[in-house]
Amino acid sequence: MTDNTTPADEPLQAIEALADKEPSKPPRSRAKDVWDQFRKHKGATFGLGFLIFITLAVMIGPMLYDVDPQKPDIRNKNFRPIYVALWDADAKTGWLKPLGSDQLGRDQLAQMLSGGRASMAVGWAAMILSLFIGTAVGVAAGYFKRIDGLLMRTTDLFLALPILPLLLLAVTLFRQPLTASFGLEGGMFILIVTMIAVTSWMPTARIVRGDILAIKEREFVLAARSIGTTRFKIIRRHLLPNVLSPIMVSAALGLATAIITESALSFLGVGFPSDFPTWGKMLADAVVRMEEFPERVLLPGIAISLTVLSVNYLGDGLRDALDPRIRGR
Amino acid sequence: MLSYATRRLVLSIPTLLFISFVIFMLLQLAPGDPMAQVPLTVPPEVKQKMREALGLGEPPLVQYWKWLVQVFWTEPKVFIDWAFGTNMTEGAQRVISWQTRSPVMDIIIQRIPQTLWVVGTAYVVAILIAIPVGVYSAYKQYSVFDQAGTFVTMIGFSIPPFFTGPLLIVVFSVQLGWFPSIYDTTHVVNDWGSFKIQLQQMIMPVMVLALQITAQLSRYMRASMLDNLNQDYVRTARAKGLSEAIVVNVHVVRNSLIPVVTVIALGVPAIFGGAIITEQVFKVNGIGQLLITALFANDLPMVMTLTFIFAVLIVLFNLVADILYGLLDPRIRYD
Numbered sequence: 001m002t003d004n005t006t007p008a009d010e011p012l013q014a015i016e017a018l019a020d021k022e023p024s025k026p027p028r029s030r031a032k033d034v035w036d037q038f039r040k041h042k043g044a045t046f047g048l049g050f051l052i053f054i055t056l057a058v059m060i061g062p063m064l065y066d067v068d069p070q071k072p073d074i075r076n077k078n079f080r081p082i083y084v085a086l087w088d089a090d091a092k093t094g095w096l097k098p099l100g101s102d103q104l105g106r107d108q109l110a111q112m113l114s115g116g117r118a119s120m121a122v123g124w125a126a127m128i129l130s131l132f133i134g135t136a137v138g139v140a141a142g143y144f145k146r147i148d149g150l151l152m153r154t155t156d157l158f159l160a161l162p163i164l165p166l167l168l169l170a171v172t173l174f175r176q177p178l179t180a181s182f183g184l185e186g187g188m189f190i191l192i193v194t195m196i197a198v199t200s201w202m203p204t205a206r207i208v209r210g211d212i213l214a215i216k217e218r219e220f221v222l223a224a225r226s227i228g229t230t231r232f233k234i235i236r237r238h239l240l241p242n243v244l245s246p247i248m249v250s251a252a253l254g255l256a257t258a259i260i261t262e263s264a265l266s267f268l269g270v271g272f273p274s275d276f277p278t279w280g281k282m283l284a285d286a287v288v289r290m291e292e293f294p295e296r297v298l299l300p301g302i303a304i305s306l307t308v309l310s311v312n313y314l315g316d317g318l319r320d321a322l323d324p325r326i327r328g329r
Numbered sequence: 330m331l332s333y334a335t336r337r338l339v340l341s342i343p344t345l346l347f348i349s350f351v352i353f354m355l356l357q358l359a360p361g362d363p364m365a366q367v368p369l370t371v372p373p374e375v376k377q378k379m380r381e382a383l384g385l386g387e388p389p390l391v392q393y394w395k396w397l398v399q400v401f402w403t404e405p406k407v408f409i410d411w412a413f414g415t416n417m418t419e420g421a422q423r424v425i426s427w428q429t430r431s432p433v434m435d436i437i438i439q440r441i442p443q444t445l446w447v448v449g450t451a452y453v454v455a456i457l458i459a460i461p462v463g464v465y466s467a468y469k470q471y472s473v474f475d476q477a478g479t480f481v482t483m484i485g486f487s488i489p490p491f492f493t494g495p496l497l498i499v500v501f502s503v504q505l506g507w508f509p510s511i512y513d514t515t516h517v518v519n520d521w522g523s524f525k526i527q528l529q530q531m532i533m534p535v536m537v538l539a540l541q542i543t544a545q546l547s548r549y550m551r552a553s554m555l556d557n558l559n560q561d562y563v564r565t566a567r568a569k570g571l572s573e574a575i576v577v578n579v580h581v582v583r584n585s586l587i588p589v590v591t592v593i594a595l596g597v598p599a600i601f602g603g604a605i606i607t608e609q610v611f612k613v614n615g616i617g618q619l620l621i622t623a624l625f626a627n628d629l630p631m632v633m634t635l636t637f638i639f640a641v642l643i644v645l646f647n648l649v650a651d652i653l654y655g656l657l658d659p660r661i662r663y664d
Contacts, residue, residue: 043483157344160647162598162639164605165620166352169632172624173358260489264606267491268621280491287495291503301492309487316483 037321044317047310054307058116069110069277077103081295100295102286112299115277119259119304122192122278126258129197131204131251135243138208139235143216152209155202163199167261170195171270188272192265196258204250211243245322252315256308263304279304334652341644348640349633353393356629383427399424400634404434428628436619437635441601443514444608444615447531448600451538456593459543463550463589464582467558478547485544490537494610497533508533514614534611538604542596549592553585560584587657594650598642 038044079097080088099108141151171191179187215221216239224234263280265271272278274285279300286296367376387395399422406417423432466475502510508529518527557563558581566576605617612618616635623631 157347160344160348160640160644162636162643165632165636165639168605168621168624169352169355169636173355256487263489264491267489267606268609269625283492283495290495290499294499297492297495297499301488301496305484305488305492308489309483312483312487 034321038317041313041317041320043313044321047313047317050306050310051314054116054303054310055120058113058120061113062110062117065109065113067107067110069106069114070275072104072106073101074104076101078293079108080293081108081299084295099299100293102293102296103289108296108299111277111282112279112303115279115282115300116303118189118272118276118278119262119280120307122189122196122262123255123259125189125193126196126200126262127251127254129193130201130254130258131247133197134201134204134250135208135240135247137201138205138243139212139239141205142209142212143231143235143239148209151205155205158199159202161199164264167195167199167265168268168270171265175270184273185276188276192262192271196261200254200257200261204247204254207246207250208243211246212239215239215242245318248322249315249319252311252318256311256315259304259308259311330652330655333655334648337648337651341648345637345641345644348644349397349637350393352633352636352640353396354389356633357389383425395422396424396630396633400637407432407434424630424634426623426628426631428623428626428631433631433634436631437616437638440614440616440619443512443613444617445600447512447534447608447613447615448538448604450531451535451604452542452596452600454535455539455542455546458539459546460550460586460589462543463547464554464577464585466547467551467554467585468577470555475551478551482544482548485540488540490541490604490606491610493537493540494533494607497536498610501533510611512611512613534604534607534613537607537610545596546589546592549589550585553588554581557581557585587654590657591650591654594646594653597646597649598639601639601642 038048076097079101081100082098084100097107097109099112101107102111137151137155141148141155174191175188178191181187182190221234221238224238229237262271262278263283266278266280267284269284272281274281282300283297283304286293286300290297367379371379385392403421403423406421407423409415410417424434425431426433426436429436462478466472466478469475498510501508510533512530512534516523516527516530518524563576563581566580567573571580601616605621607613608615608617609621620632620635622628623635
């Protein structure tokens with residue numbers, strides 16, 4: 001009875017358990033969650049930054065530094081990069097050729113930029129094509145039970161193929177007909193991109209199929225089907241967005257493998273023609289004179305390695321960020 | 330398990346036949362002509378006869394059939410002859426290399442030891458390094474050792490062998506002069522001194538290959554350890570008072586090794602397949618290098634047989650990996 005003297009002017013307080021809880025913070029979108037988790041991964045942030053930097057550099061660089069990478073300049077051949085002057089005053093350096101020039105006097109900086117352009121273009125194109133094939137096969141196998149067996153046996157068959165020998169084989173065999181019909185560089189580009197894609201889509205297909213098999217039994221797909229959504233709309237609107245995260249992770253890894261494979265082919269001498277620089281080609285050509293001009297091997301080698309390293313870190317970070325089990329922590 | 334293994338073995342036969350058919354048909358499309366090197370003064374009818382002598386006169390399907398017979402019937406008989414001194418294949422046609430006009434299998438047998446030595450050693454070294462590294466970095470997750478290990482494995486993933494190879498050559502054989510840059514396959518090991526030379530010439534190719542393989546394996550090992558360390562049976566083992574060393578080294582490591590063993594089995598075909606790029610960089614006279622030279626020389630029987638052998642190994646070790654997985658892990662049932 002003594003506690004009943006509540007002042008009338010105090011607002012009525014609900015019991016704590018029944019009180020409406022104000023949302024403690026504004027609702028967060030999934031993309032923001034993913035981004036926050038991604039940013040925590042230092043390597044991945046570095047990877048993304050470096051990938052953007054190198055992509056911009058090879059895209060815009062040749063416009064800013066418009067020296068023809070193919071133009072021989074015999075008078076100014078065998079320049080060392082400008083930084084060599086720091087410890088070796090007698091070295092043949094000059095601002096004329098910031099990263100030096102090769103035995104024909106072709107500018108190394110321009111070659112690096114346009115070589116990077118070729119390498120990145122092959123990498124991106126092969127990765128996109130391979131993702132496309134992998135996703136198509138995976139979705140088809142997962143969603144349509146009738147062709148599942150056939151498609152998965154085909155995938156197993158491709159997985160049993162010896163990849164690098166076959167790549168070498170195909171590139172050596174089809175080089176002539178394709179270069180005849182699409183021109184030297186165009187033909188090689190189509191050939192290498194197609195071959196890399198054809199030999200690297202299988203992991204994506206397997207992962208996508210597994211996820212589709214699980215997702216298509218969920219209620220929301222049943223709901224979509226029950227209101228008469230067509231099969232292709234179900235795939236496009238309901239299934240594909242849900243398998244986006246494994247696809248993105250394999251995209252990152254695919255880009256790394258594609259760049260390495262292209263460089264390996266160039267290194268073995270079955271890649272692009274020798275007057276068309278790519279990083280792998282520059283490295284391969286420079287190996288014979290590596291003792292006198294180590295930078296000609298180091299620069300493209302470091303460029304390849306850093307690009308692949310950043311892409312691998314990016315994939316690692318993406319995998320963590322897109323995995324809801326890890327993201328919560 | 331036995332019925333599963335038999336079923337898989339039987340199933341792998343059509344797979345391999347199909348693969349060999351695909352490779353054969355791919356090679357049929359090859360633009361090169363094995364007669365291209367023959368001088369123009371040779372009259373066309375002689376050229377035609379030479380072509381037929383190489384087995385090129387027949388339609389592709391007949392050629393394919395003959396290749397099959399040679400590989401699956403004649404070559405095993407040759408092997409039996411060689412092993413037991415019998416004489417079954419007198420005058421039988423074997424798969425002949427267009428480059429050397431000698432049987433393909435003989436050349437492959439000559440080349441295999443070099444590849445096995447270099448790539449096999451690298452594989453063993455990589456396993457010996459990767460497993461302890463994986464175990465320790467999982468046990469001390471996010472420690473300095475783990476961070477450094479992750480960084481090194483990332484680098485191992487990312488730096489291609491055609492970059493590390495020349496780099497090592499410049500540092501160790503040009504600047505320091507410790508190791509030879511070219512692998513001498515004619516070198517015979519017969520005493521301590523020659524063994525040391527053999528070791529010196531093997532170190533660099535083995536380093537390049539081992540870096541890559543270690544990177545892959547230690548990541549698998551770490552991931553598998555991390556999965557197992559949080560399991561209930563680990564807590565039980567600790568709760569009953571086992572020492573930490575026994576908990577980790579006996580209970581957890583043994584369970585974590587199961588998936589890693591299958592990954593190791595899956596990598597074995599690569600040992601035989603040779604590391605094409607590394608062999609090329611260090612001039613190791615192995616299988617990978619044989620394939621490259623055969624490709625450039627348009628030696629189709631050699632390319633065909635080598636690629637097919639790789640495919641056989643891949644299919645076989647896929648099977649081995651699956652069976653091993655079933656044998657090691659009683660929870661897996663293939664029925």
